Every structure is written in C-alpha cells, then in structure tokens.
Amino acid sequence: MPGHRTTGFCATALALALCALLAGCGGSGESVAGGKIVLRYTWWGNPDRAERTDQAVALFEKEHPNIQVQTSFSDFGSYKQKLAVQATGGDAPDVMQLDYRQIDQYALGHVLLxxxxxxxxxxxxxxxxGLLATGKVGDTLYAIPQGRGTETMVYDVAAWKATGVPLPSKGWTWSDWADxxxxxxxxxGQPGGTDPGWSEDFFEVWLRxxxxxxxTKDGNLAFTADDLARYWTFTHALSKEGAVSPAEQNTQLDGSVENTPxxxxxxxxxxxxxAPASGYVALVKGGIALAPMPSGTDGTPGQYYKPSMFLGAAARTGHPKEAAELIDFLINDEQAAKVLGATRGIPVNETVREQTAGRLTDFGKTISDYQASVExxxxxxxxxxxxxxxxxxxTFQRDYEQVSFDLMSPHAAAKDYITEAKAELRS
Known part of the structure; x- marks a missing residue:
C-alpha cells in the first residue's frame, strides 16, 4: 500500500477493455517438459519483501510439487505501468498483486478472473x-485482500512530550486535533503537523x-462542493495560522515520508x-508513535481498515485452479504468514492474524498493536x-494548491474540482 495516494495511471479502462477483443489473447500459464504447471506471479515491493516472498513461494511449491511459480517484482510506479501494458496486451500474469484503485479498472476491462x-x-x-467486499465490483469478487492497513497520525514522541501538550487519544475529534x-x-515555533488539505485520503476520513x-455505490460523487469547501476552509485557515504546514512546504509533498515536514x-x-509510516523510524530521532485519526464531532470514526493490497488472477489464465491455490496459500497458510510477517500489512485471515501477532517485532509489532487498539x-x-x-x-492536490497560495477561494476551487470530477467519472 503506497504511503499517500499515488497519482497517474497509464492505462484507461477503455484500453483494458480492448484486451478482451484482441485477437490471439491466449491464456496465461504453461506446462514445462517435466509436466509441472508454471504460474507467473508478479507484485511490487522492495528487496526485503522479495526475499520473504520467495521463501513463501518455496513453501508453496514444496506442498504443490506439480506447480512451479515464476516471480517478478519492481517498485510501485514501474509495476503499475508494466502490469497495465501486460493487461492491455492480453498477457496478464496468472497471479498479480493489485492496488485498491486497480480493481474497478481491471475488472471492467475483463482482465481479472x-x-x-x-x-x-x-x-x-x-x-x-466488509474487508472482503472491497475486492468486489458489483456482486462479483475479483480480488482478495492480502493485508490490511488503516490511517494514522504518526508523531515524534520526544518532541511532542517535551511540549507538555496532551498526547492524542482515542475518540479525539478534528476540533481536538486542530487545538x-x-x-x-x-x-x-514550527507547524504541529502537515496540512491535510492536499490529500483526498484525509478528506475522505473527514467526510466519513x-x-x-x-x-456512491454506482461510482458517482457522494459529496457536494459545499462539503469540500468546508474542509478546505478549515485546513487552509490552520495553515495560515501556522498550525499546520504552509503552502511552500506542501508543494514538496510527493507521497514519500522523506519529503513530509x-x-x-x-x-x-x-x-x-x-505500514508506510515505518519510513519515519530512520528519520525521527525522538522515536515515533501511532495515534488514531480524528473522528467526527459526535465521535463517528472516519478511518477504516483498507486492504494494503490485493491478490487477483488473470481472467485468461490457463490454470485457474492452481492460481487460486497460490492465492489461498499466501492468504490463509500460517507458515506463509510467518515468513511474510507484516511486509504486506497485517494478515486478513483472523486466525492467522491472532497466531502471528505475538511473533511480530519492531515496527510490525507497532502496527499490530495500533490496529488492535482500534479493533x-x-x-x-x-x-x-x-x-x-x-x-x-x-486534480485534488492541484486545486488545493490554488487555495494554499491564495489564488482561489476554497469555494471556487471546490466548484472547479466538482466540475472536473464529474467529467472524469463520466469519461
């Protein structure tokens, strides 16, 4: 799961839909001379996740001697581009790791089984x-959550405690947070936190x-320009006060923890x-802690458990049963969970999650304890x-930048966003 929401995607739903019409879009997967079924499994990540994934796959192959799994990975940006090209060309891997924002697109493009x-x-x-339903489009399940994460306010423990300001606690509101x-x-003498006005993620928490x-359930906007204007008026006022980061710092926000205030x-x-908050461990000398997101004025929580990533199978795989066996193993096997740890988020299988919680260490334990605190x-x-x-x-970040630099009022920027959003969702 990327840190903040990433931007850009190189394939449109129309391009993906063309895959279903391309002549020669053969099934993925093949058999080798020795009679083994070969599955291609691709995902995004880093070298640590790669090592753990290969160990888990080796366990799967040991239990399924008739199957050989070929793995490949890259960083998230490169992965999205490569998978889009493969999907558009009818060559999607048998098993693939998916982001929340790829489910609808690939399902409607007939890429997913x-x-x-x-x-x-x-x-x-x-x-x-509820978590399982996030992999559905309509009533059809196309992807299985592999791990779960949730939003958090991460803070410098030593710096916060030194101020004497009460530490954040469960049930605090957006008004409490602002104070x-x-x-x-x-x-x-510096901002208390990052201005959340730039992020659609945190606007969603505020809305919820x-x-x-x-x-809405049919994919239209469920909020109004007035809703967005109220949010941006609230965040921009805090930025102007110096309570949260100024416009000049916000322009450096790119989704990486290194470039946050x-x-x-x-x-x-x-x-x-x-999970991405782990990147602060090496950056914040005072140590970090995780706190719940602010709630509504009546205590209604806005944050939620989001699948850190999904696993799906290619609609045209030549081996749907074996692809499903690999997905099942990676999600439900205790030994696989032990090897993978929290590299893909906390396990979604409830029994496996309980069995592995006590073995987590370092920031994996921090995440597990945090999730348990809001369970x-x-x-x-x-x-x-x-x-x-x-x-x-x-578009959301760009329009708020106009507000941040006082080039547009929150109401004018919100109206512009709504107009563009409706056009985008119709295209």
Whole structure:
C-alpha cells in the first residue's frame, strides 16, 4: 500500500477493455517438459519483501510439487505501468498483486478472473466480510485482500512530550486535533503537523466522520462542493495560522515520508497509512508513535481498515485452479504468514492474524498493536473507488494548491474540482 495516494495511471479502462477483443489473447500459464504447471506471479515491493516472498513461494511449491511459480517484482510506479501494458496486451500474469484503485479498472476491462469460479479452492470464511467486499465490483469478487492497513497520525514522541501538550487519544475529534496543532506550533515555533488539505485520503476520513462518503455505490460523487469547501476552509485557515504546514512546504509533498515536514524535521506529526509510516523510524530521532485519526464531532470514526493490497488472477489464465491455490496459500497458510510477517500489512485471515501477532517485532509489532487498539471501533471500508479516481487525486492536490497560495477561494476551487470530477467519472 503506497504511503499517500499515488497519482497517474497509464492505462484507461477503455484500453483494458480492448484486451478482451484482441485477437490471439491466449491464456496465461504453461506446462514445462517435466509436466509441472508454471504460474507467473508478479507484485511490487522492495528487496526485503522479495526475499520473504520467495521463501513463501518455496513453501508453496514444496506442498504443490506439480506447480512451479515464476516471480517478478519492481517498485510501485514501474509495476503499475508494466502490469497495465501486460493487461492491455492480453498477457496478464496468472497471479498479480493489485492496488485498491486497480480493481474497478481491471475488472471492467475483463482482465481479472471471477473468483466465484474457484470458490471451492479459495477460502474466504475467516476474512472480515466488509474487508472482503472491497475486492468486489458489483456482486462479483475479483480480488482478495492480502493485508490490511488503516490511517494514522504518526508523531515524534520526544518532541511532542517535551511540549507538555496532551498526547492524542482515542475518540479525539478534528476540533481536538486542530487545538493540538495550534498548541504544538506555539510551543515549538514550527507547524504541529502537515496540512491535510492536499490529500483526498484525509478528506475522505473527514467526510466519513460526518456520515458521508467520497463515492456512491454506482461510482458517482457522494459529496457536494459545499462539503469540500468546508474542509478546505478549515485546513487552509490552520495553515495560515501556522498550525499546520504552509503552502511552500506542501508543494514538496510527493507521497514519500522523506519529503513530509515531519520527515524533514519541520513538524511534529503527520497523517499517513500505518505500514508506510515505518519510513519515519530512520528519520525521527525522538522515536515515533501511532495515534488514531480524528473522528467526527459526535465521535463517528472516519478511518477504516483498507486492504494494503490485493491478490487477483488473470481472467485468461490457463490454470485457474492452481492460481487460486497460490492465492489461498499466501492468504490463509500460517507458515506463509510467518515468513511474510507484516511486509504486506497485517494478515486478513483472523486466525492467522491472532497466531502471528505475538511473533511480530519492531515496527510490525507497532502496527499490530495500533490496529488492535482500534479493533471493533471502525466502520466497514468503502468499495473500491471508480476508475477515474486515480487522476482525481492529482486534480485534488492541484486545486488545493490554488487555495494554499491564495489564488482561489476554497469555494471556487471546490466548484472547479466538482466540475472536473464529474467529467472524469463520466469519461
């Protein structure tokens, strides 16, 4: 799961849909001379995740001697581009790691296998039904969450404690958060945290805390220009006060922890997703801690458990049963979970999660403990966002930049965003 929402995507739903019409779009997967079935499994990550993944795959091959798995990985940006090209060309891998924003696009493009066809192999009974539903488009399940994460406010423990400002606690509201940011700024002489106005992620948390949502079930906007204007008015006012980061710092936000005010030692806190917050460990000398996101004024939580990533199978795989067996193993096998640790988020299988929690160390344990602290308090996650959401993340940040530099009022920028968003979602 990328740290903040990433921007850009090189394949459109139309391009993906063409795959189903391309002549010669043969099935993925093949048999080698020795009679073994070969599955291609691709994913994004880093060398540590690669080493652990190869160990888990080796365990799978040992239990399934008739199957050979060929793995490949790259960084997230390169992975998205390569997978889009493969999918458009009818050469999607048998098993693929997917981001939340790829589900709708690839399902509608006929790239993903209907997992209901392999339900006898793929066990889902021990996955929370709300979390499992995030892999559906309509009533069809196309992808299985592999790990779960949730939003958090990460903060510099030593710096915060030194101010004497009360530490964040469960149930605090956006108003409480704003007061804390002001108090921290007054004590430290620098912003208390990053301005959240630039991020669609945190706007969604704010909306959900009011009982609203980003999108309707049929993929249209579920909020109004007035909703967005209120959010941007709130965040921009805090930025002008110096309680959160100024416009000049916000322009450096690119999704990496290194370029956040907290990562550069220019703020005491930041909003992020829990797993990517591990990047702060090496950057913040005072140590970091994770706190719940602010809730609505009546205590309604806005954050939710989001699949850190999904696993799906190619619609045209030549070996749907074996592809499902690999997905099932990576999600439901205790030994696989032991090897993978928290590299893909906390396990979604409830029994496996309980069995592995005590073995987690370092930041993996921090994440596990944090998720346990909000267990049972969060509402079901939204369904996967519609295809146009990828480009709208860029639009959201761009329009707020106009507000940040006082080039547009929050109301004018919000109206512009709504107009562009409706056009994008219709395209």
């Amino acid at each position: 209907d997992l209901g066809k392999v339900k006898d192999v793929l066990r889902t009974d021990e996955i929370d039904k 804390s940011m002001r108090a921290l700024a007054k004590k430290t 805390g009011q009982g609203k949502a980003l999108y 907290l990562g550069r030692g220019k703020a005491t806190s930041d909003f992020n997703w829990d 049972g308090t969060l509402k079901d996650p939204p369904q996967a966002p519609p295809t146009g959401d990828n480009s709208l993340q860029t």
